[in-house]
Amino acid sequence: MRRTKKEAEQTKESIFQAGIELLAKKGIHETSMSDIARAAGVTRGAIYWHFENxxxxxxxxxxxxxxxxxxxxxxxxxxxxxxxxxxxxxxxxxxxxxxxxxxxxxxxxxxxxxxxxxxxxxxxxxxxxxxxxxxxxxxxxxxxxxxxxxxxxxxxxxxxxxxxxxxxxxxxxxxxxxxxxxxxxxxxxxxxxxxxxxxxxxxx
CATH class of the missing domain: 1.10.357 (Tetracycline Repressor; domain 2)
Incomplete structure (x- = not known):
């Protein structure tokens, strides 16, 4: 089922907030996109849809x-x-x-x-x-x-x-x-x- 624009924005914001938390805690170089995806509860495909890297x-x-x-x-x-x-x-x-x-x-x-x-x-x-x-x-x-x-x-x-x-x-x-x-x-x-x-x- 295709996600609505609002749902996509919510997913992006969840990824963004999880990213801030991890980057602040672990450090920029020590945090991977996979780490952020797990913390946000999304798939690797979802995180790369919103942020290419x-x-x-x-x-x-x-x-x-x-x-x-x-x-x-x-x-x-x-x-x-x-x-x-x-x-x-x-x-x-x-x-x-x-x-x-x-x-x-x-x-x-x-x-x-x-x-x-x-x-x-x-x-x-x-x-x-x-x-x-x-x-x-x-x-x-x-x-x-x-x-x-x-x-x-x-x-x-x-x-x-x-x-x-x-x-x-x-x-x-x-x-x-x-x-x-x-x-x-x-x-x-x-x-x-x-x-x-x-x-x-x-x-x-």
């Missing part, structure tokens, strides 16, 4: 995370509040989600591993760069008219923000220590204050 599953993981980050950039771009207020709210939301949402944290941590392990893989690296370029474009549109861009380009601003936020996420992953409310307040204040300060410097 492990790299395709890793691309899906990275892609879903990028969709989330794109939604954050969209929120900043469409917010009626000032840019600094919007960034304050959005960056705080990200850090709190990482701390409180275990499923998101696994996804983020796996994405960090994928970026490191596949840095020399031209195909995977190109995909990562391609999705980042879309984020850069949207971010640049959001900040293009900001006073901040008088002293640095939108691209330079994106790199600074990405380094600060990404660095804190990587630090939590490596040390397995989550930021406290006080840590988040300090980090967000520093990032937003620095963002505002660039604009003030440009006016002097």
């Amino acid at each position: 492990k790299e395709a599953l890793l691309r899906e993981i990275h892609g879903r995370l990028q969709n989330f980050y794109q939604s954050l950039v969209d929120a900043v771009r469409n917010d009626s509040a000032s840019l600094t207020e919007s960034l304050n709210k959005t960056v705080r939301q990200l850090f709190k989600k990482y701390r409180k949402d275990a499923a998101f944290r696994r996804l983020q941590d796996l994405s960090i591993k994928i970026s490191v392990l596949y840095a020399g893989n031209d195909s995977m690296a190109n995909d990562i760069i391609k999705t980042e370029e879309q984020d850069i474009r949207l971010f640049c549109e959001a900040v293009n008219d900001s006073p901040v861009t008088k002293s640095c380009t939108p691209l330079q601003l994106f790199m600074i923000m990405e380094s600060l936020i990404g660095g804190l996420l990587i630090r939590q992953y490596i040390r397995q220590e989550l930021l406290s409310d006080e840590d988040i307040d300090a980090a967000v204040a520093f990032i937003v204050r620095g963002f505002s300060g660039i604009g003030e410097i440009s006016d002097n």
